[in-house]
Amino acid sequence: MLNSRRLILAHFWLAFGVFGLALLLGAWQMFVRSPLQAWISNPEWYYRSLTAHGTVMGYVFPTLVAMGFGYAISEAALKQALIGRRWAWAGFWLIAVGAVTAMVPVSMGLASVLYTFYPPLIGNPFYYIGVVLVVVGSWIWVALMSINLHVWKRDHPGEPVPLAMFANVAGSYLWAWTAVGAALELLFQIIPVALGLRSTIDAGLARVFFSWTLHAIVYFWLIPTYIAYYTIFPRAIGGKLYSDPMGRLAFILFLVVSMPIGIHHAFADPQVGAGFKFIHSAFTALVALPTLLTIFTICATAEVAARMRGGRGPFGWIKALPWSNPIMLATALSFVMLGFGGAGGLINMSYQLNTTIHNTQWITGHFHLIFGGAIVIMYFAITYDLWPHLTGRALTSVRLMRAQLWLWFIGMIVTTFPWHWVGILGMPRRMAFFDYSSPALAADAMSVTMSAFGGFILVASSILFFAVLIQNRRAPQAEPGEYRFATAIHPPITLPAVLNGHALWIALMVGLTVTNYGFPIMQLLVTPETSVPAVYVGAEK
Amino acid sequence: MSAESVFSLRNRWFITAVGITAGLFLLTAVVGLIVLPYAQRDVTFTSIWDAICSAAGVPQVRSSAAPVQPDFKVSTVVVTASMLGQPSQESIGRGATLAQQCAICHGPVGVSRADSPNLAGQYASAIYKQLKDFTSGARVNAIMTPFAVSLSEQDMVDLSAYYAYLPRLPAYHPEQGKPAPRIVVNGAPMRNIAACGSCHGALDNKAGSPWLEGQSAAYIRTQLQAFASGARRNDISQQMRNIARQMTPEEIDEVAQYYASQPPQSRRASSE
Ligand SMILES: [Cu+2]
Numbered sequence: 148m149l150n151s152r153r154l155i156l157a158h159f160w161l162a163f164g165v166f167g168l169a170l171l172l173g174a175w176q177m178f179v180r181s182p183l184q185a186w187i188s189n190p191e192w193y194y195r196s197l198t199a200h201g202t203v204m205g206y207v208f209p210t211l212v213a214m215g216f217g218y219a220i221s222e223a224a225l226k227q228a229l230i231g232r233r234w235a236w237a238g239f240w241l242i243a244v245g246a247v248t249a250m251v252p253v254s255m256g257l258a259s260v261l262y263t264f265y266p267p268l269i270g271n272p273f274y275y276i277g278v279v280l281v282v283v284g285s286w287i288w289v290a291l292m293s294i295n296l297h298v299w300k301r302d303h304p305g306e307p308v309p310l311a312m313f314a315n316v317a318g319s320y321l322w323a324w325t326a327v328g329a330a331l332e333l334l335f336q337i338i339p340v341a342l343g344l345r346s347t348i349d350a351g352l353a354r355v356f357f358s359w360t361l362h363a364i365v366y367f368w369l370i371p372t373y374i375a376y377y378t379i380f381p382r383a384i385g386g387k388l389y390s391d392p393m394g395r396l397a398f399i400l401f402l403v404v405s406m407p408i409g410i411h412h413a414f415a416d417p418q419v420g421a422g423f424k425f426i427h428s429a430f431t432a433l434v435a436l437p438t439l440l441t442i443f444t445i446c447a448t449a450e451v452a453a454r455m456r457g458g459r460g461p462f463g464w465i466k467a468l469p470w471s472n473p474i475m476l477a478t479a480l481s482f483v484m485l486g487f488g489g490a491g492g493l494i495n496m497s498y499q500l501n502t503t504i505h506n507t508q509w510i511t512g513h514f515h516l517i518f519g520g521a522i523v524i525m526y527f528a529i530t531y532d533l534w535p536h537l538t539g540r541a542l543t544s545v546r547l548m549r550a551q552l553w554l555w556f557i558g559m560i561v562t563t564f565p566w567h568w569v570g571i572l573g574m575p576r577r578m579a580f581f582d583y584s585s586p587a588l589a590a591d592a593m594s595v596t597m598s599a600f601g602g603f604i605l606v607a608s609s610i611l612f613f614a615v616l617i618q619n620r621r622a623p624q625a626e627p628g629e630y631r632f633a634t635a636i637h638p639p640i641t642l643p644a645v646l647n648g649h650a651l652w653i654a655l656m657v658g659l660t661v662t663n664y665g666f667p668i669m670q671l672l673v674t675p676e677t678s679v680p681a682v683y684v685g686a687e688k
Numbered sequence: 689m690s691a692e693s694v695f696s697l698r699n700r701w702f703i704t705a706v707g708i709t710a711g712l713f714l715l716t717a718v719v720g721l722i723v724l725p726y727a728q729r730d731v732t733f734t735s736i737w738d739a740i741c742s743a744a745g746v747p748q749v750r751s752s753a754a755p756v757q758p759d760f761k762v763s764t765v766v767v768t769a770s771m772l773g774q775p776s777q778e779s780i781g782r783g784a785t786l787a788q789q790c791a792i793c794h795g796p797v798g799v800s801r802a803d804s805p806n807l808a809g810q811y812a813s814a815i816y817k818q819l820k821d822f823t824s825g826a827r828v829n830a831i832m833t834p835f836a837v838s839l840s841e842q843d844m845v846d847l848s849a850y851y852a853y854l855p856r857l858p859a860y861h862p863e864q865g866k867p868a869p870r871i872v873v874n875g876a877p878m879r880n881i882a883a884c885g886s887c888h889g890a891l892d893n894k895a896g897s898p899w900l901e902g903q904s905a906a907y908i909r910t911q912l913q914a915f916a917s918g919a920r921r922n923d924i925s926q927q928m929r930n931i932a933r934q935m936t937p938e939e940i941d942e943v944a945q946y947y948a949s950q951p952p953q954s955r956r957a958s959s960e
Pocket of ligand 1: 361362409411412
């Protein structure tokens with residue numbers, strides 16, 4: 148039951164529209180700092196583009212996908228018309244207006260501070276205000292998801308909440324709490340300085356606040372992907388989910404442990420004590436758990452489905468999977484990228500190994516592989532799966548869809564593997580310019596060139612993606628039937644209250660935030676003379 | 689399925705989840721705050737509490753010896769981007785009167801013909817900082833210092849306001865059309881030199897960095913040489929000394945000629 152089709156379509160179109168633009172910027176960035184192009188001579192253009200690329204890809208695009216998909220889940224999984232559709236539109240417009248508000252100063256070169264803000268760099272206040280509007284818009288979605296679930300639970304006492312909605316709401320709560328760190332940084336630290344009310348800023352404290360957001364935001368991006376693994380993939384390959392409670396456990400673990408670990412982004416920061424860095428590092432190790440659970444459950448799901456289709460042998464069953472199905476393909480490619488990205492992540496999270504790759508291109512390679520690769524390829528899959536139900540027209544070209552997914556996978560591997568490699572060689576990230584004629588950098592030239600070609604392949608893939616969606620507009624009307632999510636082999640009949648609600652897990656998430664962040668934040672707040680003069684960018688002051 | 693039954697000591701899930709979480713936190717805290725500090729061979733702690741504070745990041749003075757003091761005056765001016773932002777008309781007026789004593793060298797409208805630096809249109813914060821440094825002795829110049837030492841705090845504020853208010857007039861001998869040297873737009877990354885334009889304007893302006901266009905070549909050259917040799921060391925955190933020391937004499941000459949030849953209106957360097 149999808150009543151709010153226009154609402155959901157609007158989210159997806161805006162998401163992929165801005166994604167397409169930001170992707171072009173990304174490819175341009177790869178190009179201009181590679182040996183393929185003589186230096187553009189103005190680093191400001193590079194950082195301007197980088198700020199726009201990061202802001203759109205990090206804040207606007209995934210938030211819109213999570214929201215659009217979230218509304219679809221709420222209607223389809225609960226079989227209940229969306230409550231608060233007007234509010235949902237308000238949230239959508241807040242995001243649209245916020246994105247434009249943020250992008251105007253960025254394109255004018257008044258806020259080239261990168262999407263991670265990096266105080267004491269301070270840009271035009273409208274940039275930050277735009278970002279705040281985007282976050283506020285998404286908080287409306289959080290509230291609506293919670294309300295819709297609440298109403299459903301009231302009408303269906305004792306019934307298990309459908310897994311898709313359980314996960315969706317877990318993701319929304321995770322986002323609500325995780326965004327608080329950056330919101331505190333923006334509202335109490337950066338925006339007053341950007342408006343000229345203060346001229347100094349505690350950059351160390353700001354970085355701690357940002358780390359509160361920066362790790363878990365990745366899990367907010369990831370949740371739609373995991374929802375697709377658990378509730379779209381099994382149905383798409385003609386099977387059933389191996390274990391429903393295992394899925395719940397995975398999302399619960401994300402909720403609890405993806406937040407109190409962000410200081411692993413600040414291992415090189417002097418303002419945080421080594422003891423807390425260790426605590427965060429140790430908790431980071433725990434986020435591998437939900438992913439390992441997921442890989443197990445989804446592989447088991449695939450195996451059961453394959454054996455039902457006649458697959459035999461310890462590995463022979465893999466052949467029996469419906470490989471021509473785009474969702475099958477996307478999930479498999481996503482797993483491969485998740486595997487490599489996860490392995491690299493083990494190095495980032497280790498307090499000691501981190502020093503070898505800190506602030507190098509390795510990190511850029513890592514998060515593009517996980518987010519741009521494993522996560523975004525499932526956004527495509529979700530779109531393909533949902534689209535006929537939104538437009539009432541079939542997606543006709545399965546081959547084009549497969550080609551698009553393969554290109555995305557190949558492009559992402561070609562982009563990020565050399566990136567990791569030059570990172571190990573010590574190439575720093577966030578640099579606009581490299582002098583490849585220097586003997587110290589000449590060895591990187593080949594890898595950087597390859598990586599740039601990976602970027603072009605990604606652009607080609609995105610063109611195919613839009614071609615698929617545009618073809619759909621011309622396809623004949625077709626009744627796609629009811630949109631449904633995968634069922635489990637043993638669908639839960641009753642569930643313990645903790646697996647059917649979020650309260651306990653939210654309490655633990657907040658509790659761990661207090662234990663893991665409370666002291667570092669308090670200590671920076673009470674230590675005098677920790678602020679430094681703001682460095683305004685862009686405008687000549 | 690109400691929340692009440694979840695938060696209850698009789699709910700095994702509740703006990704287990706809270707227990708595991710608390711246990712993990714305690715375990716990591718003991719390792720991170722007690723075991724690991726003691727595992728460092730080169731640090732001695734007076735007590736376990738001392739070890740915990742150290743690992744938690746409480747600022748501590750480890751050495752009782754007094755910090756080494758430099759044998760020269762250091763600039764103590766704190767420059768922020770918004771300082772002296774909105775001067776009053778009165779302040780500008782007072783500055784104009786005071787500036788008469790400066791006119792012999794810096795020119796009647798702040799544009800010098802004698803290789804003294806031009807002050808017209810210079811950022812107020814930059815002028816103020818230099819005057820403070822001349823007064824404190826952080827920057828020394830036999831000709832200029834005597835004129836600065838007698839200035840009061842208010843005098844310096846007013847003079848800065850006045851010169852910042854004056855229009856940037858064309859330089860004395862502008863010779864335009866030269867391409868910007870690479871070091872101005874790109875810096876020299878391999879030598880850790882950021883683009884001059886990323887602090888001094890053209891690409892971006894960072895607080896405290898004076899505006900250089902139209903300044904005489906002789907002045908710019910002398911200043912860069914002084915930074916390089918250490919004769920001038922009032923730049924905060926050695927921002928300029930670290931750069932000038934890495935520059936070749938040819939580069940110093942090139943940027944001096946370039947900036948001297950730039951029209952003062954030019955705010956954004958073209959990339960070619
Ligand atoms: Cu992280």
